Every structure is written in C-alpha cells, then in structure tokens.
Amino acid sequence: xxxxxxxxxxxxxxxxxxxxxxxxxxxxxxxxxxxxxxxxxxxxxxxxxxxxxxxxxxxxxxxxxxxxxxxxxxxxxxxxxxxxxxxxxxxxxxxxxxxxxxxxxxxxxxxxxxxxxxxxxxxxxxxxxxxxxxxxxxxxxxxxxxxxxxxxxxxxxxxxxxxxxxxxxxxxxxxxxxxxxxxxxxxxxxxxxxxxxxxxxxxxxxxxxxxxxxxxxxxxxxxxxxxxxxxxxxxxxxxxxxxxxxxxxxxxxxxxxxxxxxxxxxxxxxxxxxxxxxxxxxxxxxxxxxxxxxxxxxxxxxxxxxxxxxxxxxxxxxxxxxxxxxxxxxxxxxxxxxxxxxxxxxxxxxxxxxxxxxxxxxxxxxxxxxxxxxxxxxxxxxxxxxxxxxxxxxxx
Numbered sequence: 001x002x003x004x005x006x007x008x009x010x011x012x013x014x015x016x017x018x019x020x021x022x023x024x025x026x027x028x029x030x031x032x033x034x035x036x037x038x039x040x041x042x043x044x045x046x047x048x049x050x051x052x053x054x055x056x057x058x059x060x061x062x063x064x065x066x067x068x069x070x071x072x073x074x075x076x077x078x079x080x081x082x083x084x085x086x087x088x089x090x091x092x093x094x095x096x097x098x099x100x101x102x103x104x105x106x107x108x109x110x111x112x113x114x115x116x117x118x119x120x121x122x123x124x125x126x127x128x129x130x131x132x133x134x135x136x137x138x139x140x141x142x143x144x145x146x147x148x149x150x151x152x153x154x155x156x157x158x159x160x161x162x163x164x165x166x167x168x169x170x171x172x173x174x175x176x177x178x179x180x181x182x183x184x185x186x187x188x189x190x191x192x193x194x195x196x197x198x199x200x201x202x203x204x205x206x207x208x209x210x211x212x213x214x215x216x217x218x219x220x221x222x223x224x225x226x227x228x229x230x231x232x233x234x235x236x237x238x239x240x241x242x243x244x245x246x247x248x249x250x251x252x253x254x255x256x257x258x259x260x261x262x263x264x265x266x267x268x269x270x271x272x273x274x275x276x277x278x279x280x281x282x283x284x285x286x287x288x289x290x291x292x293x294x295x296x297x298x299x300x301x302x303x304x305x306x307x308x309x310x311x312x313x314x315x316x317x318x319x320x321x322x323x324x325x326x327x328x329x330x331x332x333x334x335x336x337x338x339x340x341x342x343x344x345x346x347x348x349x350x351x352x353x354x355x356x357x358x359x360x361x362x363x364x365x366x367x368x369x370x371x372x373x374x375x376x377x378x379x380x381x382x383x384x385x386x387x388x389x390x391x392x393x394x395x396x
Contacts, residue, residue, distance in 0.1 A: 007085075007202050007203040007204065007205050007208070008030055008086060008202050008203070008204050008205060008208040009205075009207075009208060010207060010208060012150070012151065012208075013030060013208050015150070016028055016030065016088065016143075016147075019142075019143055019146050019147075020090050020143060023090075023139040023140075023142045023143050024092065024139050024294050024295070025090040025091060025092050025139060025196075026091055026092055026093040026189055026193075026292070027090070027091040027175050027176075027186055027189060027193070028088065028089065028090045028091070028173075028175070029088075029089050029170070029173030029174045029175045029210050030086055030087070030088050030089070030173055030204060030208065030210060031086065031087050031089060031169040031170075031172035031173040031204070031210065032085070032086055032172070032203070032204035032209065033077045033078060033084045033085050033086055033087060033199075034076065034078075035078060036076065036078050036079075041076050041078070044075075044076065044165070044168060045072075045075040045076045048072065048074060048075050048165065049072055049075055051243060052064055052072060054245075055247060056243070056244070056245045056246055056247060057246055057247070058246045058247035058252055058256065058257065059247075059256065059257060059258065060246065060252070060256055065163075067079060067080075073163045074163045074164075074165060077163065077164060077199065079163070080162075080163040081156065081163075081199060083154055083201050084199045084200070084201065085200065085201050085202055085203040085204070086199075086200050086201075086202050086203060086204045087164065087169040087173070087197050087198070087199050087200070088143070088147075088173075088197060088198040088199075088200060089166065089169050089170045089173040089175050089195060089196075089197050090136075090139070090140060090143070090195070090196045090197070090198075091170065091175050091176075091184070091186070091189070091193040091194065091195055091196075092132070092135075092136060092139075092193065092194045092196070092292065092294060092297070093189050093190075093192055093193060093289075093290060093291075093292035093294075094114060094115050094118070094132070094192050094193070094194055094292050094294075094297055095114070095190065095192035095286075095289050095290065095291050095292050096114060096117060096291065096292070096298075096299035096304075097291045097299075098114075098117075098299055098304050099304065099305065100277065100281040101272070101276070101277045101278055101281050102226070102278060102281045102282060105271070105305050106305065106307075107347050107348060107349050108307055108308050108309065108347060108349055108351070108352075109271060109305040109306065109307060109308065110271050110272070110273040110305075110306050110307070110308045110311060110339075110340060110343050111270075111271050111272050111273060111274075111275075111276075111277070111305070112273060112274045112275060112303045112304075112306060112328070113251065113274055113275020113276060113277055114192065114275075114277050114280075114299075115132060115194060115275070115327065116274055116275060116303065116326060116327040116328055117299040117300050117303045117304065118130045118131070118132055118135070118296065118297045118298065118299070118300070118326070118327075119296075119298055119299070119300040119326075120295065120296045120298065121298060127298065127300050128325065129300070129322070129323055129324060129325045129326035129329075130296045130297065130325060130326065131325055131326055131327055131329075132159070132194050132297065132327070133159045133160060133161070133327075134325075135294075135296045135297055136159045136194060136196040137157060137159050137196065139196070140157040140159065140196045140197075140198055141157055143198060144157055144198050147198070147200070151202065153200050153201045153202045154200065154201040155198055155199065155200050155201070156198070156199045157196070157197070157198050157199075158196070158197050158198075158199070159194075159195075159196045159197075162197070162199070164197050164199065166195040166196075166197055167182070167183075167184050167195070169197060170184045170195055171184065171212065171213070172210065172212070173210050174210035174211050174212060174213055175193075175195075175213070176189075176191075176193070176213050177212075177213045177214065177215045177216065177217070178242050179191060179217050179223070179242065179283065179285075180217050180220070180221060180223050180224055180232065180234050180242055181223035181224075181232060181279035181280060181283060182232065182242055182243065182244045183279070183280060183283075185216070185217075185283070185285050186213070187213065187216060187285070188290075189289060189290060190280075190283070190285045190286040190288075190289030190290075191280050191283055191285060191286060191289075192280065192286065192289055192292065216285070220284060221234075221235065222282045222283065222284065223278075223279035223280075223282055223283055226278050226279060226282045227278065227279055228250065228268035228269070228270060228278065229248045229249065229250060229253075229265050229268045229269070230245075230248060231244050231245050231246070231248040231249040231250070232244055232279060233245060248265065249276070250268075250269050250270075250272045250275075250276035250278070251275045251276045253265060253269065254269070254272055254273060254274050254275060254276070254331075254335075254339045255274060255275060255331050255335075257335075258335070259366055260338075260366050260369055260370070261338070261342065261370070263373060266342050266345070266346070266370075266373060267346060267377070269339075269342055269343070269346065270343070270346050271308075271343045271346060271347065272339070272343065273306075273308070273311065273336060273339040273340050273343050274327075274328055274331065274336065274339065308340050308343055308344055308347065308352070309352070309355065311336065311337075311340050312337065312340050312344075312355050314333065316333060319333040319336075334364060334366070334367065337359070337364075337367050338366055338367050338370045341356060341359060341367060341370040341371045341373075341374045342370055342373070342374060344356060344374050344378075345370075345373060345374025345375070345376070345377035345378060346374075346377065347378075348378065348381045349378070350378050350381075350382055352374070352378065353375065353378060356371040356374050356375045356378070357371075357375070359371035360372050360375065
C-alpha cells in the first residue's frame, strides 16, 4: 500500500476521478457521513422519517425497515454501518439517442423507462438484456479493489441495494444538485444518471470536502407541471422541499406496486407500462445531455415505443427470453400485463377490445379487473367520438 488509513487526501480524490473514468463512470465524488449528533445528520433523518410516516414510500417496505431500537435503518448511514465515514458516489450516463416519452408516438405504443432498455451486443444482429445493477456493481468493485490497494480501509459497494440515500450523498459529493424532479442533475450531463456507491471508513477532511454544485433549477417547474399524477411536491421557491410522493409516481405504480392500481390514477398513467421518464424528458437540462453508449448499457431498439399488442402476446417463455437479466424481470410478466391493460384503456384504440375481453375472463383477478376498467375506458371514448361525429363538431 502506498498510503495508510488516515482519510481522504487531495491526491487520493484526484486519483478517484481518474480510476472512476477508467471503470466507465461519467462522474464521481466523495461525501462525508454525518454522525448521529451532527446537525446535518439529524435534519436528514428527520426529513426521511417524516417522508416515510406520511405514507410517501407506498408499499416499499425496505424503506421502512427499522433496527431493534426502532430507528429507520435508512435514516442515517451510521445506523446500519457505524464504521462508515465517507461515501464514494459514481454516476453513469444512460441517455440514449432515441425519442422521448413526450414525443409523438403511435396510439398503440407503450413506454418503457429508458434505464430498462439496456443490453449488450452479441453480434451485429443481436443483443442480450442487461441490468444496470450488475453492470455498475462490477465497475464499482474495480474501483473498490484499486482503492484497497492504495489505502487500508473498510468498504461496501451498493447499487440501489444498501441502506444508503444515494441522491443525498451525490449532492454532497458535488456530482450534481437535487432538482425539483427529485433527480440528481449535473450541469454537463443532465439527469440521466444511475448512481452507485462505495461506503468507506475513510474520513473526509476540510481540505478534501467537495464543492457543492449550485442549484440551477431557477424558477422552472416544468417537471412538477408535467407529472400526470401530481407525484412531485414543491414549487418555484429555491428553498421549497424537493420531494416525491412515491405512492403516486407512475414508475412506482408500474414497477413496485403489487395488486390493483388505484383507479383514480389509471387514466393519468397514459401509455407507461414500465417506469416513467416524463419529469426528465421535460427538464431543460436534458436538452443537450450527452448520449451514453457504455458497454453493456446500449439501448435495445425493440423496447423503444414497443407495441402494446406485442407485449400483450408474450407468453411466459417469450417474456423470459426477452427480459431475463433485465430490470423488467423482477417486476414480472403478470404486473407488466396489468400495466399493458391500463395503457390499452388509455389508448382510445378499440382494436384492443378482443385482447381485453380475453383477459376479463382469465384466471388472473388483478389483470381481469384492469381489463374490465380498460374496456370501459375504450367504450367511453368510442361513445364520445360517435357523439362528436353526430353533432358535426369534429375535433379536426
């Protein structure tokens, strides 16, 4: 080892920037872990606890997990890892050279979140699905191994799996600021960023503390205004809270929510069948966001504006062939079909009626109920169109 454990130095921080780029990340930084008695740590814990207690975590029970003393495990990193002194945050740009979810699209097309398009090219004609968790974890472990060769320290790597509030640490590490869409926004890269962390026992000194990225949302509220379900909480005031009610977020509803989706939110879900990119697609900082083309994170063309009927027609074997090893595998085929049924109901396309009728009489009660609702939406749409035609007041 060329250095001994004593904390982050300017040289070590500069080394991190270089090794993170070599590992395939687009930005990196280091943030200090607040202690249990630090004012910043107490305030962060209080905000997180209030957010959970307000029911904004929905059914994501892993966010509500408590230790034996009853403290929320994610309310502070010191709760789960008393030895933690700093967090290395690495960001990977997953933007693709493809249409946005808010761009014009065929009425029969669904939308899959950009991050789930990822794949690795096998040859010129084919790709296999990948999952960013695995892709990023391998990169993080390369950095972790190199760090441990330089300095004696304890470490843990996580990609969405540890008791770490990644976005908060990303902001503290200078990777970007937390925008009104609750995403980390980097002035050069935009917000199409996946975050991975390495928790370390190395303290951050005053000389190595990161410069915070200035908040450049200004008075813009485009993300708040564009969110169909009102999941984003905030205003144009810079000091207003940047929070999301996850229980209303379309990404949560289509990925995490089990069982039936609240009927009052279905119409606002539009054509989203897995995830939602609306609040990022309308963000001005993403207009010139660079394209990310990392190995293992390339876009699979068939998942961009996928035909709803194509998704609906997949049996279990085909679903597994298409999505094994991808983020969509965890959500599963049943929940995907529930989402497809809702998107069909929002499409206004009566050609989906036979498919919905078949689902209405199937064994899956949740899918049958969603199909029943979707059928009602299409019938309502058809009736309204017929009335317009009869009155001669065409919309076109």
